[in-house]
Amino acid sequence: MRNALLAAVAALSLAPAAQAADLAATTLALRDKALTDTTAWDVTESLTTEVGARPQGSPGMDRARDWGVAKLKALGFENVHVETFETESWLRGAESAEVVAPYPQKLQILGLGRSTPTPAGGIEAEIALFRTLDEMLAQPPGALKGKIAVVTQPMRRTQDIGGYAAAVRVRGAGGEAAKRGAIAYLARSASTDDTRLPHGGGGFRAGIPMAALSTPDAELLERMAARGKPVRIKLSLQSTFREKAPAYNVVGEIKGREKPEEVIVIGGHLDSWDAGTGAVDDAAGIGVTTAAAKLIAGLPQRPRRTIRVVMWGAEEQGGSGAAYAAAHRDEVANIVVAGESDLGAGEIFSAKLPKGSREHPAMKAFAAAVVPLKVLVSREPAEDGGADVDGLKDLGTPVVQLQQDAGRYFDLHHSADDTLDKIDPRELAQNVAVWTAFVYAVADSDIDFRKTASAAQ
Incomplete structure (x- = not known):
């Protein structure tokens, strides 16, 4: 009996170490798979080709909503649905400007x-x-x-x-x-x-x-x-403005196997301005986060926690993040962490994690996976998870900040040059690898970022 008890105690003491090793190994394997996976590119290409520009309140945004639902279902996501709200809509008309003198x-x-x-x-x-x-x-x-x-x-x-x-x-x-x-x-x-x-x-x-x-x-x-x-200028600007117009957050989930009520919220914004096709801002973010969740869903078993991808529908003109936070206020205690990809497809160079979490085995597994990708795991805690998760952050949700190289992004965004050809598939894949490593390390572990933050006080 005594020997049996000792063996049981030894097994229990080894279990966390074995689980951490399994988590780390799977995180590395997912990283490597992400570097060659084409899902993010396929999603980004599909959105920019089949929908194009999609300002809030426009017919393009209605097409984007339907595209998002169809795409998430086709990729095997569960609980795919649209959350409708109202926000402003400003749409461009004819525009011109010229110097008339001297x-x-x-x-x-x-x-x-x-x-x-x-x-x-x-x-x-x-x-x-x-x-x-x-x-x-x-x-x-x-x-x-x-x-x-x-x-x-x-x-x-x-x-x-x-x-x-x-x-x-x-x-x-x-x-x-x-x-x-x-x-x-x-x-x-x-x-x-x-x-x-x-x-x-x-x-x-x-x-x-x-x-x-x-x-x-x-x-x-x-x-x-x-x-x-x-200097005299003649200026003509036509536009239409509505204080309230229908808007949409499109949602899909990969349900967790053990704690499906605990949720990691990730995504990008589905809307765009109208000059280009919204490739870097923000079809790339949609592609990256959708691909990360899809890769994790392809494992032999689902992670413990649920991964929820949100295609926020009105980031550019405002309102989607606040609407999402209001709709999910009662769920906030179970939202483990939130983050948005919204800076194009430039390589991620820094990861800012929720406060106090760097030494947790899950975050060590994440760091081990991404340091070879030239990602610095910062000692500074995350402060900004993206515009569309600000509402959740204000309600107490921890956020992650995966910082991309913006060196070329502002050559392109909000302009007619925001098109698919500006995206480097290799850089896009690096983004997917980093997001996949982080999301999996959180989703298949017991890390509690609220507790790590409290302990760090």
């Missing part, structure tokens, strides 16, 4: 989301040009009365999104121009490219027409203004 030339622009349309015949006015946003903000109320405010502050290229965070302030400053009397607002594109393709995106509703200038045209206006003669 040197007549056409300008390349894209209206910014929430822009007010011009009268049918357009508007014509002298510009007030500022090379930095701070220069414009230094102007007193009324100083820009009757003028078109132009801010030409450039965006810095960075590996992370730091450069964009500064540039997007310029894009969103139409309201500040209006406070100072401007009748319209033009901002240098929040982009790092040197083509004549403008980059659009969302603005704040300011009551005046707003548009993004291509980067060469912003510099063209600087040169014109430097000659000392008044």
Whole structure:
């Protein structure tokens, strides 16, 4: 009897070590399979080819909803469904801009989301040009009365999104121009490219027409203004705006075998702007996270916990993350971790994990799998899991931050150049490998990120 008890105790003490070894081995095997799997590419190609651009509130978004349901079902996901909500919809109409004096030339622009349309015949006015946003903000109320405010502050290229965070302030400053009397607002594109393709995106509703200038045209206006003669622009922007329009989050699951009520939430956003086909922003994120879940589902046995893929339907114009969090508020205690892929297909170079979790065996298994992929597992905890999981984070859900190299992303996003040919299949596969390793390590372990965070206090 004594020997039997000793053997049982020994077996129990070895069980966690054996489980950790199995987890690590399977994580490595999944990583290797992901590097050659084509699911992410196939999904991304399908969305951009069969649907194309899909702004919130457009027929393209309705097609994307139906595409998402069909694709998840075809890939074997369970509990596939659509969660409908309402949010804003701004849709572009005809647009044009030109310098009428002193040197007549056409300008390349894209209206910014929430822009007010011009009268049918357009508007014509002298510009007030500022090379930095701070220069414009230094102007007193009324100083820009009757003028078109132009801010030409450039965006810095960075590996992370730091450069964009500064540039997007310029894009969103139409309201500040209006406070100072401007009748319209033009901002240098929040982009790092040197083509004549403008980059659009969302603005704040300011009551005046707003548009993004291509980067060469912003510099063209600087040169014109430097000659000392008044520069006049004719601007025509047409658009439609609805405060409430139907929107959709498309959901599919890989049910866990032991604790199906415990859920890992991952995904990308299904909507896009309309200039390109939304390949890097964010068909790639849809492809990466869908492929990661599909690879894990192909194992001989399902992981312990449920993996839920969400195709968020209104990230660009806002509302999908808040709607998802509101709909799942009562489930938050069982959402283990959440994360969104939304920075194209550039290689992941850093992983920021939930606080205090680096030394857990599951995260050690993840690190062992991704360090050979040149991914640094940061000592800094994750703070931003993506715009569409902010609502869950605010309710207490831990988030993961898998940081991609953004060096080229802002050459492309929100522009006509956001197309499938810009995606490198090898880099896309590296993303899938990293996401697969993380999701599996969490889904088939007992890691509790809330407890690791508490212990780290």
